[in-house]
Amino acid sequence: MKQFSYIRAEDVAGAVAALSADPQARLLAGGTNLVDLMKYDVMSPATVIDINRLPLKDIETLEDGSLRIGALVSNAALAYDPTVIDRFPLLASALLAGASPQLRNAATTGGNLLQRTRCYYFYDPSSPCNKREPGSGCGAIGGVNRIHAILGTSASCIATHPSDMCVALAALDAVVEVEGPDGRRDIPFLDFHRLPGDEPQYDNTLAPDEMVVAIRLHPDHFAANHSYLKIRDRLSYAFALVSVAAAIDMKDGAIVDIRVALGGVAHKPWRNPLAEAECAGKPADEATFRQLAQRLLAGAQGQGGNDFKIPMAERTIIRALTQAASGTPQVQSEKAIR
Amino acid sequence: MLHADAERMAIPIVITLNGRQERLNVAPWVTLLDLLRGPMELPGTKKGCDHGQCGACTVLIDGQRVNSCLKLAVTLDGAEITTIEGLGQPGNLHALQQAFVDHDAYQCGYCTPGQICSAAGLMNEGHAHSREEIRELMSGNLCRCGAYTNIADAIEQVMGQRSGKSYKEAAE
Structure with a gap:
């Protein structure tokens, strides 16, 4: 690990001020990803701003029934929170599928959003990687790419976002609350992470001087029919090859509202809200689920090592929706698997 | 790292380590794991992968199990840290340490301190109510000798004792 200077922030304003003064600095929360990447010299910030003292550790129910989750709430505290288990079980389940x-x-809600890809080439400073070093090329395209993306890839990058939590948050249409020097703004979850395009160095749409302060969840209607199904190389403590967050609002066997988000297949949690909307009124059965799966996977492209993910994703979507x-x-x- | 740099950039912290208060100056890039095994002379906590993948370095921070290889010591000002040395000592073993002996829950022993600290954290958390859940919630600790069955037996035994009846009865 390279040496760095250390700033301990006492409040959000102080952290934002330190970040504005040096947008190359990195915020340190749980450290489970950043410290690891610093040990590999994949990230070598000259300044680290410790935000662990910030008062962002509460889970509160707001007046309109929304749930507001502070950015420093740990993944464990969130997964076992009674309100989350009761009202947002899809989120609790996705959290327990991860890590x-x-x-x-140790890992925090904000840090989970901001974790970097697990692409082997990104982790290896001796390999080319456009995400780590823009313009250096991509080792995964034409290389070993079993864990890589099948949707939304570019000629620059086929990395995936590794989070489970974010797949559930995408399905639940969460809102990301961020703060910068000009105050707070909301980013809809589906706009938070981005596709790689020709700038894969940017994982998300957060400005360099902004920080995540909270996640908000709308008052729900998916507590009854949901499932988070994760397919991986071993049955615990492994990243997803394909994961599916499925949620259905049903009435008399017919779909009122349906949500499907995919993990492990793209640079961001993958959804198709238009295809979901077209399911309204249809029976919640395998035929509908298969049609939706095929719509979600339209344009999916294998890279050689990960071709298996396309049929696997279709089956996983149908299975998760059937469970839900x-x-x-x-x-x-x-x-x-149930 | 140059020793002079480390001294110049060191930051004061106070931690409670195995019940004893320690006032320390730590360079920002020193992990809790390296602090424990180096200056604190507590080599019971093991360095396996050093990347949060194996669990050998698991310790308790404020009662919660954490991978000490991924925690920068400088962030732990005010924290209470318990290592395997703080759980029990020869002649006064923690129930989990004794159960690991009774069940032969190791071969080489390298992962054992992390396994036991993790099991102590598991019991503090209180989310495991079956053998299946013990296995799932111990998955952050790898054992390359493959003593998993005996590790689960040892933990099951102690959890059964704690609830005052055999664990199998408790599960029914």
Whole structure:
């Protein structure tokens, strides 16, 4: 790890001021991703701003019924929060599908949003990577790309976003509250992460002098029919090859509202709200789910090593929606797919 | 790293380590793991992967299990840290340490301090209510000798004792 100077921020304004003074500085929360990347010299900030003292650790229900989750709430605290379990079980389940208990104790909500890709070439400073070093090329295209993206890729980058939590937040249409020198603004979740295009160095639409302060969830109607189904190389503590956050609002077996977000397949959690809207009024059955899966995967393209993800994603979407419709969500401690 | 730089940039912190207050000056880039094994002379906590993937470095920070390899010590001002040395000592073993001995829950022993600290954290958390859940919630600790079955047995035994009945009964 390269040496750096350390600033301990005491409040949000202080952290934003320190970041504005040096937009190359990095904010340190749980450290589970940043410290790791610093050990590999993938990220080598000259200044690290410790935000662990900031008062962003509350989960509160707002007057309109929304849930506001502070950026420093740990992944474990969020996953086991009684309100989250009761009203947003899809989010709780996705959190428990990710990482290990130790990592969930340290990792934060804001940090989970901002975690970098797990692409092997990004992690290896001796390989070309347009995300790590713009213009250097992409080792994964034509290389070893079993874990890489099948949707929304570019000629510059085929990396995926590794989060489970974010897949659930995408399905739930969360809002990201950010603060910069000019005050606060809201970013709709689907606009927060971005596709790589020809600037894969940018994972998201956060300005360099802004920080995430909270996530808000709308008053819900998906507590009954949901499932988070994650397919990976081992049954715990591994990143997703494909994951699906599925949520359905049903009446008499017909779809009122349906949400499907995919993880492990793109540079951001993948959704198709138009295709979802077209399901309204249709029966919540396999035929509808298959049609929706095919719409979601339209344009999917394998890179050689990850071709298997396309049929796997279709099957996982149908399975997750079937679990959701029947009210039998995947339980993350169960070592079999329901 | 140059020693002079480390001294010049060191930042004062106060931590409670295994019940004892320590006033320290730490360079910002020193991890808790390196602080423990180096200056604190507590080599019970093991460095496995050093990247948060194996769990060998697991310690308790304010009662919660955490990978000490990914925690910068400078961020821990005011924290209470418990390592394997603080859980129990020869002649006065923690129930989990004794259970690991009873169940032969290791071969080489390298992952054991992390396994035991993790199991202590698991019990503090209170979210495991079945063997299946113990296994899932211990998945952050790898054992390359493959002693997993015996590790789960040891933890099950202690959890059963804590609830005053056999764990299998408690689960039913």
